[in-house]
Amino acid sequence: MWLPFIGLIVGIVLGWLTDWRIPDEYSSYLSIAVLAALDTLIGGIRAHLQNVYDESVFLTGFFFNIILAASLAFLGVHLGVDLYLAAVFAFGVRLFQNIAVIRRILLANWLKRRQKS
Amino acid sequence: MQKRKMFQFTLIAIIIGGMLAVQIRSTKDPAVRDTRDIWELRQDLKRELQLQQQLLSEIRRSDDQLAAYEQARSTDQEAALRKALAELKEEAGQTAAQGSGLILTIEPFYPESYVGPVVRTVSPELLHRLINELNEYGAKEIAIANTRLTNTTAIRDVNGLTKVGNVKIASFPLEVKIIADDVAALHHHLKVSPLFDDFVIENLQLTVSEPISTVVIPQSEEKWHVRYMETISTEKGGE
Numbered sequence: 001m002w003l004p005f006i007g008l009i010v011g012i013v014l015g016w017l018t019d020w021r022i023p024d025e026y027s028s029y030l031s032i033a034v035l036a037a038l039d040t041l042i043g044g045i046r047a048h049l050q051n052v053y054d055e056s057v058f059l060t061g062f063f064f065n066i067i068l069a070a071s072l073a074f075l076g077v078h079l080g081v082d083l084y085l086a087a088v089f090a091f092g093v094r095l096f097q098n099i100a101v102i103r104r105i106l107l108a109n110w111l112k113r114r115q116k117s
Numbered sequence: 118m119q120k121r122k123m124f125q126f127t128l129i130a131i132i133i134g135g136m137l138a139v140q141i142r143s144t145k146d147p148a149v150r151d152t153r154d155i156w157e158l159r160q161d162l163k164r165e166l167q168l169q170q171q172l173l174s175e176i177r178r179s180d181d182q183l184a185a186y187e188q189a190r191s192t193d194q195e196a197a198l199r200k201a202l203a204e205l206k207e208e209a210g211q212t213a214a215q216g217s218g219l220i221l222t223i224e225p226f227y228p229e230s231y232v233g234p235v236v237r238t239v240s241p242e243l244l245h246r247l248i249n250e251l252n253e254y255g256a257k258e259i260a261i262a263n264t265r266l267t268n269t270t271a272i273r274d275v276n277g278l279t280k281v282g283n284v285k286i287a288s289f290p291l292e293v294k295i296i297a298d299d300v301a302a303l304h305h306h307l308k309v310s311p312l313f314d315d316f317v318i319e320n321l322q323l324t325v326s327e328p329i330s331t332v333v334i335p336q337s338e339e340k341w342h343v344r345y346m347e348t349i350s351t352e353k354g355g356e
Contacts, residue, residue: 003123003124003126003127004123004126004127004129004130005130006127007126007127007128007129007130007131007134008130008131008133008134009134010131010134011130011131011132011133011134011135011136011137011138012134012135012137012138013134013138014131014134014135014138015134015135015136015137015138015139015142016138016142018135018139019142020139020142021139021142021143022139022140022143023143024143027140027143027144030136030139030140030143031140033136034133034136034137034140037129037132037133037136038133040129041126041129041130041133044125044126044129045126048122048126053122055121055122055125058125058129059125062129
Protein backbone atom coordinates (compact mmCIF):
# COMPACT_ATOMS: atom_id res chain seq x y z
CA MET A 1 0.00 0.00 0.00
CA TRP A 2 2.81 2.37 0.84
CA LEU A 3 4.83 1.53 -2.23
CA PRO A 4 3.25 4.22 -4.47
CA PHE A 5 3.94 6.91 -1.87
CA ILE A 6 7.54 5.82 -1.61
CA GLY A 7 7.62 5.86 -5.41
CA LEU A 8 6.31 9.42 -5.40
CA ILE A 9 9.00 10.53 -2.99
CA VAL A 10 11.67 8.67 -4.97
CA GLY A 11 10.42 10.39 -8.12
CA ILE A 12 10.55 13.82 -6.51
CA VAL A 13 14.06 13.20 -5.19
CA LEU A 14 15.22 11.90 -8.56
CA GLY A 15 13.67 14.83 -10.39
CA TRP A 16 15.24 17.22 -7.92
CA LEU A 17 18.66 15.67 -8.18
CA THR A 18 18.78 15.55 -11.98
CA ASP A 19 18.59 19.35 -12.03
CA TRP A 20 16.49 19.42 -15.17
CA ARG A 21 14.85 22.68 -15.91
CA ILE A 22 12.34 23.37 -18.62
CA PRO A 23 12.04 26.78 -20.28
CA ASP A 24 9.38 29.11 -18.99
CA GLU A 25 7.17 28.87 -22.07
CA TYR A 26 6.81 25.09 -21.68
CA SER A 27 6.05 25.10 -18.00
CA SER A 28 2.30 25.28 -18.62
CA TYR A 29 2.49 22.02 -20.60
CA LEU A 30 4.29 20.28 -17.82
CA SER A 31 1.91 21.57 -15.19
CA ILE A 32 -1.07 20.29 -17.12
CA ALA A 33 0.69 16.98 -17.71
CA VAL A 34 1.27 16.71 -13.97
CA LEU A 35 -2.40 17.39 -13.38
CA ALA A 36 -3.43 14.74 -15.92
CA ALA A 37 -1.06 12.22 -14.39
CA LEU A 38 -2.35 12.93 -10.90
CA ASP A 39 -5.89 12.50 -12.15
CA THR A 40 -5.05 9.14 -13.65
CA LEU A 41 -3.26 8.01 -10.52
CA ILE A 42 -6.14 8.98 -8.24
CA GLY A 43 -8.57 7.39 -10.68
CA GLY A 44 -6.50 4.21 -10.62
CA ILE A 45 -6.54 4.14 -6.82
CA ARG A 46 -10.32 4.59 -6.84
CA ALA A 47 -10.75 1.81 -9.38
CA HIS A 48 -8.50 -0.39 -7.28
CA LEU A 49 -10.62 0.26 -4.19
CA GLN A 50 -13.83 -0.39 -6.11
CA ASN A 51 -12.34 -3.57 -7.55
CA VAL A 52 -12.85 -2.45 -11.13
CA TYR A 53 -9.15 -1.83 -11.83
CA ASP A 54 -8.09 -2.61 -15.36
CA GLU A 55 -4.42 -2.57 -16.15
CA SER A 56 -4.69 -1.54 -19.79
CA VAL A 57 -7.22 1.20 -19.04
CA PHE A 58 -4.95 2.59 -16.36
CA LEU A 59 -1.75 2.60 -18.36
CA THR A 60 -3.26 3.85 -21.62
CA GLY A 61 -5.27 6.43 -19.70
CA PHE A 62 -2.13 7.75 -18.09
CA PHE A 63 -0.22 8.41 -21.29
CA PHE A 64 -3.23 9.30 -23.39
CA ASN A 65 -4.48 11.87 -20.88
CA ILE A 66 -1.07 13.50 -20.64
CA ILE A 67 -0.69 13.72 -24.39
CA LEU A 68 -4.24 14.96 -24.85
CA ALA A 69 -3.85 17.63 -22.18
CA ALA A 70 -0.55 18.82 -23.57
CA SER A 71 -1.86 18.96 -27.13
CA LEU A 72 -4.94 20.83 -25.95
CA ALA A 73 -2.67 23.35 -24.29
CA PHE A 74 -0.57 23.53 -27.45
CA LEU A 75 -3.63 24.11 -29.59
CA GLY A 76 -4.83 26.75 -27.16
CA VAL A 77 -1.56 28.64 -27.40
CA HIS A 78 -1.74 28.65 -31.18
CA LEU A 79 -5.40 29.61 -31.33
CA GLY A 80 -4.96 32.32 -28.73
CA VAL A 81 -7.65 30.74 -26.55
CA ASP A 82 -6.78 29.46 -23.11
CA LEU A 83 -7.86 25.94 -24.00
CA TYR A 84 -5.73 24.40 -21.31
CA LEU A 85 -8.27 25.78 -18.86
CA ALA A 86 -10.71 23.19 -20.22
CA ALA A 87 -8.26 20.45 -19.32
CA VAL A 88 -7.57 22.02 -15.94
CA PHE A 89 -11.28 22.18 -15.27
CA ALA A 90 -12.01 18.64 -16.40
CA PHE A 91 -9.11 17.13 -14.49
CA GLY A 92 -9.77 19.25 -11.45
CA VAL A 93 -13.40 18.18 -11.22
CA ARG A 94 -12.52 14.54 -11.74
CA LEU A 95 -9.75 14.75 -9.21
CA PHE A 96 -12.15 16.03 -6.59
CA GLN A 97 -14.79 13.45 -7.43
CA ASN A 98 -12.32 10.59 -7.33
CA ILE A 99 -10.83 11.78 -4.05
CA ALA A 100 -14.34 12.05 -2.60
CA VAL A 101 -15.12 8.49 -3.69
CA ILE A 102 -11.85 7.23 -2.22
CA ARG A 103 -12.59 9.02 1.02
CA ARG A 104 -16.03 7.46 1.25
CA ILE A 105 -14.72 4.00 0.55
CA LEU A 106 -11.94 4.33 3.09
CA LEU A 107 -14.37 5.77 5.62
CA ALA A 108 -16.82 2.92 5.06
CA ASN A 109 -14.01 0.37 5.41
CA TRP A 110 -12.84 1.99 8.59
CA LEU A 111 -16.33 2.05 10.11
CA LYS A 112 -16.85 -1.56 9.19
CA ARG A 113 -13.61 -2.55 10.83
CA ARG A 114 -14.51 -0.62 13.98
CA GLN A 115 -17.91 -2.27 14.20
CA LYS A 116 -16.29 -5.65 13.91
CA SER A 117 -13.89 -4.96 16.71
CA MET B 118 -1.73 -9.73 -9.72
CA GLN B 119 -1.72 -7.52 -6.66
CA LYS B 120 2.03 -7.14 -6.92
CA ARG B 121 1.79 -6.18 -10.55
CA LYS B 122 -0.79 -3.54 -9.75
CA MET B 123 1.39 -2.06 -7.03
CA PHE B 124 4.32 -2.00 -9.39
CA GLN B 125 2.28 -0.07 -11.97
CA PHE B 126 1.11 2.41 -9.36
CA THR B 127 4.64 2.88 -8.14
CA LEU B 128 5.95 3.42 -11.64
CA ILE B 129 3.31 6.05 -12.35
CA ALA B 130 3.97 7.67 -8.98
CA ILE B 131 7.68 7.89 -9.76
CA ILE B 132 6.91 9.55 -13.10
CA ILE B 133 4.53 12.00 -11.43
CA GLY B 134 7.09 12.74 -8.73
CA GLY B 135 9.75 13.43 -11.31
CA MET B 136 7.46 15.74 -13.27
CA LEU B 137 6.43 17.54 -10.10
CA ALA B 138 10.04 18.07 -9.07
CA VAL B 139 11.04 19.38 -12.49
CA GLN B 140 8.03 21.68 -12.55
CA ILE B 141 8.71 23.03 -9.07
CA ARG B 142 12.36 23.52 -9.90
CA SER B 143 11.57 25.35 -13.13
CA THR B 144 9.01 27.67 -11.58
CA LYS B 145 11.11 28.32 -8.49
CA ASP B 146 14.22 29.41 -10.27
CA PRO B 147 13.72 29.55 -14.01
CA ALA B 148 16.79 29.20 -16.18
CA VAL B 149 17.90 32.73 -16.96
CA ARG B 150 19.82 33.08 -20.14
CA ASP B 151 23.12 34.89 -19.80
CA THR B 152 23.12 37.53 -22.50
CA ARG B 153 26.08 39.59 -21.39
CA ASP B 154 28.61 40.34 -24.05
CA ILE B 155 32.33 40.28 -23.47
CA TRP B 156 32.55 43.89 -22.34
CA GLU B 157 29.79 43.50 -19.84
CA LEU B 158 31.44 40.34 -18.60
CA ARG B 159 34.72 42.17 -18.25
CA GLN B 160 33.05 44.97 -16.35
CA ASP B 161 31.33 42.51 -14.06
CA LEU B 162 34.59 40.72 -13.53
CA LYS B 163 36.26 43.99 -12.71
CA ARG B 164 33.54 44.86 -10.26
CA GLU B 165 33.83 41.50 -8.57
CA LEU B 166 37.58 41.83 -8.39
CA GLN B 167 37.22 45.22 -6.79
CA LEU B 168 34.76 43.76 -4.33
CA GLN B 169 37.20 40.98 -3.60
CA GLN B 170 39.96 43.50 -3.05
CA GLN B 171 37.75 45.48 -0.74
CA LEU B 172 36.74 42.43 1.22
CA LEU B 173 40.32 41.32 1.50
CA SER B 174 41.41 44.68 2.81
CA GLU B 175 38.53 44.63 5.28
CA ILE B 176 39.55 41.19 6.42
CA ARG B 177 43.10 42.36 6.82
CA ARG B 178 41.99 45.35 8.83
CA SER B 179 39.84 43.18 11.05
CA ASP B 180 42.74 40.78 11.46
CA ASP B 181 45.00 43.65 12.45
CA GLN B 182 42.42 44.82 14.90
CA LEU B 183 42.08 41.33 16.28
CA ALA B 184 45.83 41.09 16.67
CA ALA B 185 45.79 44.47 18.37
CA TYR B 186 43.10 43.29 20.74
CA GLU B 187 45.00 40.13 21.52
CA GLN B 188 48.12 42.07 22.15
CA ALA B 189 46.24 44.64 24.12
CA ARG B 190 44.86 42.01 26.40
CA SER B 191 48.30 41.51 27.75
CA THR B 192 49.39 45.13 27.54
CA ASP B 193 46.73 47.78 27.47
CA GLN B 194 43.10 46.94 26.90
CA GLU B 195 41.87 50.45 27.16
CA ALA B 196 44.19 51.92 24.56
CA ALA B 197 43.03 49.38 21.99
CA LEU B 198 39.41 50.15 22.75
CA ARG B 199 40.03 53.86 22.45
CA LYS B 200 41.77 53.33 19.18
CA ALA B 201 38.85 51.26 17.91
CA LEU B 202 36.45 53.94 19.08
CA ALA B 203 38.44 56.63 17.30
CA GLU B 204 38.45 54.53 14.13
CA LEU B 205 34.73 53.97 14.35
CA LYS B 206 34.12 57.64 14.95
CA GLU B 207 36.21 58.50 11.96
CA GLU B 208 34.29 56.00 9.87
CA ALA B 209 30.96 57.36 11.03
CA GLY B 210 32.01 60.90 10.15
CA GLN B 211 32.17 62.15 13.70
CA THR B 212 35.58 63.72 13.19
CA ALA B 213 36.67 66.39 10.76
CA ALA B 214 38.46 64.99 7.74
CA GLN B 215 41.32 66.51 5.84
CA GLY B 216 43.00 65.48 2.67
CA SER B 217 43.56 66.19 -0.96
CA GLY B 218 40.43 66.61 -3.00
CA LEU B 219 38.25 68.76 -5.18
CA ILE B 220 35.67 71.45 -4.72
CA LEU B 221 32.66 71.44 -7.03
CA THR B 222 30.64 74.58 -7.41
CA ILE B 223 27.01 74.53 -8.47
CA GLU B 224 25.57 77.76 -9.78
CA PRO B 225 22.44 78.73 -11.65
CA PHE B 226 22.93 78.80 -15.36
CA TYR B 227 20.55 80.48 -17.76
CA PRO B 228 21.05 80.36 -21.49
CA GLU B 229 20.56 83.56 -23.44
CA SER B 230 16.97 84.64 -23.91
CA TYR B 231 15.92 82.30 -21.12
CA VAL B 232 12.35 82.64 -19.96
CA GLY B 233 11.17 80.47 -17.17
CA PRO B 234 11.28 79.90 -13.49
CA VAL B 235 14.31 80.94 -11.48
CA VAL B 236 16.24 78.05 -9.97
CA ARG B 237 15.98 78.14 -6.20
CA THR B 238 17.44 74.84 -5.20
CA VAL B 239 19.08 71.65 -6.46
CA SER B 240 16.71 68.72 -6.67
CA PRO B 241 17.42 65.76 -4.39
CA GLU B 242 17.48 63.41 -7.38
CA LEU B 243 20.25 65.41 -8.97
CA LEU B 244 22.24 65.44 -5.75
CA HIS B 245 21.76 61.70 -5.36
CA ARG B 246 23.03 61.22 -8.87
CA LEU B 247 26.01 63.42 -8.19
CA ILE B 248 26.82 61.55 -4.99
CA ASN B 249 26.45 58.17 -6.64
CA GLU B 250 28.76 59.24 -9.41
CA LEU B 251 31.30 60.66 -6.98
CA ASN B 252 31.24 57.50 -4.90
CA GLU B 253 31.67 55.46 -8.02
CA TYR B 254 34.76 57.45 -8.94
CA GLY B 255 36.33 56.88 -5.55
CA ALA B 256 35.32 59.83 -3.39
CA LYS B 257 36.09 59.09 0.25
CA GLU B 258 34.34 61.92 2.03
CA ILE B 259 31.75 64.31 0.66
CA ALA B 260 30.30 67.47 2.13
CA ILE B 261 27.50 69.45 0.55
CA ALA B 262 27.18 73.05 1.74
CA ASN B 263 29.61 72.16 4.54
CA THR B 264 27.40 69.30 5.69
CA ARG B 265 29.27 66.07 5.97
CA LEU B 266 27.53 63.21 4.23
CA THR B 267 27.38 59.98 6.15
CA ASN B 268 25.50 56.78 5.44
CA THR B 269 22.48 58.13 7.24
CA THR B 270 22.39 61.66 5.89
CA ALA B 271 19.00 62.28 4.33
CA ILE B 272 18.71 64.33 1.18
CA ARG B 273 15.10 65.20 0.68
CA ASP B 274 12.63 67.74 -0.57
CA VAL B 275 10.99 69.80 2.16
CA ASN B 276 8.38 72.25 0.90
CA GLY B 277 10.09 72.75 -2.41
CA LEU B 278 13.55 73.22 -0.92
CA THR B 279 16.15 70.49 -0.77
CA LYS B 280 17.51 69.67 2.63
CA VAL B 281 20.79 67.88 3.14
CA GLY B 282 20.72 66.59 6.67
CA ASN B 283 19.43 69.65 8.49
CA VAL B 284 20.75 72.26 6.10
CA LYS B 285 18.55 73.89 3.49
CA ILE B 286 20.00 74.31 0.03
CA ALA B 287 18.59 77.71 -0.79
CA SER B 288 21.48 79.86 -1.88
CA PHE B 289 24.01 79.71 -4.67
CA PRO B 290 26.81 79.06 -5.30
CA LEU B 291 26.63 75.70 -3.64
CA GLU B 292 29.92 74.08 -2.75
CA VAL B 293 30.49 70.34 -2.76
CA LYS B 294 33.74 69.32 -1.14
CA ILE B 295 35.25 65.95 -1.86
CA ILE B 296 38.21 64.11 -0.43
CA ALA B 297 39.60 61.23 -2.44
CA ASP B 298 42.62 59.01 -2.42
CA ASP B 299 43.27 59.42 -6.11
CA VAL B 300 42.26 62.98 -6.81
CA ALA B 301 43.67 63.06 -10.32
CA ALA B 302 41.58 60.08 -11.39
CA LEU B 303 38.47 61.58 -9.84
CA HIS B 304 39.18 64.84 -11.60
CA HIS B 305 39.57 63.14 -14.96
CA HIS B 306 36.46 61.08 -14.44
CA LEU B 307 34.45 64.15 -13.57
CA LYS B 308 35.77 66.05 -16.57
CA VAL B 309 34.16 63.60 -18.94
CA SER B 310 31.12 62.82 -16.86
CA PRO B 311 27.63 63.20 -18.34
CA LEU B 312 26.67 64.85 -15.07
CA PHE B 313 27.24 68.29 -16.51
CA ASP B 314 24.44 67.79 -18.99
CA ASP B 315 22.16 66.62 -16.23
CA PHE B 316 22.85 69.79 -14.32
CA VAL B 317 22.34 71.99 -17.38
CA ILE B 318 18.93 70.41 -17.95
CA GLU B 319 17.95 71.74 -14.53
CA ASN B 320 19.49 75.16 -15.33
CA LEU B 321 22.50 74.58 -13.15
CA GLN B 322 26.15 74.70 -13.94
CA LEU B 323 28.65 72.40 -12.33
CA THR B 324 32.22 73.62 -12.10
CA VAL B 325 35.06 71.36 -11.07
CA SER B 326 38.08 72.90 -9.42
CA GLU B 327 41.61 71.76 -10.08
CA PRO B 328 42.86 69.20 -7.55
CA ILE B 329 43.47 70.90 -4.19
CA SER B 330 46.02 69.52 -1.77
CA THR B 331 44.07 70.28 1.39
CA VAL B 332 40.32 70.11 1.60
CA VAL B 333 38.79 70.23 5.05
CA ILE B 334 35.48 68.50 5.58
CA PRO B 335 33.76 69.23 8.88
CA GLN B 336 32.48 66.56 11.18
CA SER B 337 28.94 65.36 10.91
CA GLU B 338 26.40 67.27 12.94
CA GLU B 339 24.18 64.27 13.29
CA LYS B 340 23.55 63.13 16.82
CA TRP B 341 23.45 59.44 17.45
CA HIS B 342 20.84 58.26 19.84
CA VAL B 343 21.58 54.87 21.23
CA ARG B 344 18.18 53.45 21.97
CA TYR B 345 18.54 49.72 21.98
CA MET B 346 21.90 49.21 23.62
CA GLU B 347 22.72 49.12 27.28
CA THR B 348 25.99 48.88 29.11
CA ILE B 349 26.68 45.46 30.50
CA SER B 350 27.05 45.34 34.23
CA THR B 351 30.59 44.23 35.01
CA GLU B 352 29.98 42.96 38.52
CA LYS B 353 30.58 39.37 37.61
CA GLY B 354 33.41 39.99 35.17
CA GLY B 355 35.68 37.02 34.70
CA GLU B 356 38.97 38.83 34.34
